[in-house]
Amino acid sequence: MLKYIMSEDAEIISAKRAGFCFGVKRAVNMAFEAAKRGNTVHTLGPIIHNPQVVEKLKEVGVYPLDNLDSPHIETIIIRTHGVSKDVSDKLKKKGYNVIDATCPFVKKAQQYAKLLKDEGYQVIIVGDIEHPEVNGLMSYAGKDVIVINKNSYLPPLKKKVGIIVQTTQPVDVFKKIVSEVVGRVKELKVFNTICNSTDLRLKETKNMAKKVDTMIIVGGKNSANTTQLAELCRSINVTTYHIETADEIDDDLILKGKKIGISAGASTPDWIISEVENKIKNIKKGNM
């Protein structure tokens, strides 16, 4: 039973800021370039949180690794999220050919974490403790580092506190936590390390979600920033589907109404977004 109840005159709108951000584009290019040079190339963990891009890279000889104990490592790529100081030191020590594809904005956040620690601040990282970017940031932030997200209880703090923020966090969560902290300390130094493109993508997607009947968010199910886009749309009560590829547009996915919005995370490649757009356009034409 087909469940598409999209109007014949339905409008399909795609977000301008959907898809690869600067840091992801740079990292994926670096991986394809490394593969061209003919070495065995590995990435430490999936290069970005998008399974389809990881598969494409395998086709040209770039393989993700879980750890550094595997034999036969020649060239190793540090992914966009960056790595902890320990891992960075280990990579140097092992003498691999290291390609550092850490997003420059993440690199900057790591430097600020170290700077705050060196200046004697207790460092708070606003972000998700499970995320590899935060894991890397923590290693630079000193022993008394605290990771806080929107649901966390604020523990007792020292008098002099520094704050940095995971580059893909929503600005409202960051502002709320800064406001809570400032009332409880004597001195606060904050680096707003939220990546501008994340902020703009969230805003554009939110505005779009307010105007459409159904939202399609395209990107890795393991991508935090894509999942965040889907959660944002659901929070304003629009029917929202988070899919990885056009193949997921099937009978279970109900496209209702006159306006369908499409947005995508920072790790979603253009070709997947295009496939989704085309499939929806074809449904509209009755060409399924």
Add this chain to the structure above:
Amino acid sequence: MLKYIMSEDAEIISAKRAGFCFGVKRAVNMAFEAAKRGNTVHTLGPIIHNPQVVEKLKEVGVYPLDNLDSPHIETIIIRTHGVSKDVSDKLKKKGYNVIDATCPFVKKAQQYAKLLKDEGYQVIIVGDIEHPEVNGLMSYAGKDVIVINKNSYLPPLKKKVGIIVQTTQPVDVFKKIVSEVVGRVKELKVFNTICNSTDLRLKETKNMAKKVDTMIIVGGKNSANTTQLAELCRSINVTTYHIETADEIDDDLILKGKKIGISAGASTPDWIISEVENKIKNIKKGNM
């Protein structure tokens, strides 16, 4: 026509933190001590925002001045709010015997303003631009200083911003402004210069106001922190009177209900608070 409709069994509660704070107590003591030494003593502006204390000081020979052009100045006292850098320099140049009764917390805020300016931050002062403390702080904060209060529109900001706050501002206003600023800058350094005793007095008065039928706030009509206490009580819809002395407890002041709360600003002397308490107790006993 008498309008007191206070219950016979009415309870009268006084705030523990009503009255002179550390800085005011210190300044008033310094003024009385100076008077004892027999010189002509002047204060630059009223020493604190309480007309009755200023009158008491006149009785022992301490007179407020409007400006430094008056002749016959020997000893001059800088009041709790502090002075601008210009005035401070002028006082030194004129060779007066200067007694600096600037509240040590205000002095610290002045030092932080200078520090932020010297470190290249654009300084924001959260406070009331008309208040002499803020006037003093501004003179240390550099040319691009901005003064913001709860009603202000936030102007365009530089990327690197520092914030200090008038010592008597409510912490919620401060937190809200910090939160707005942090979303719009790259780097933020904040010194929470709110005086702890102000914060505690506001909290105690707010909690009291929630439990009583009428609030009496005692203190100078020209005292910002006293006025703030009265506004706070009114904002939670309790009948509130802001009076300077017990003399204002007359037919126009309706003391209704079973619980009467009394609080006072940081510049209100104990003897005035006691007079108010006693007058209300006498009303209760019908001894007016």
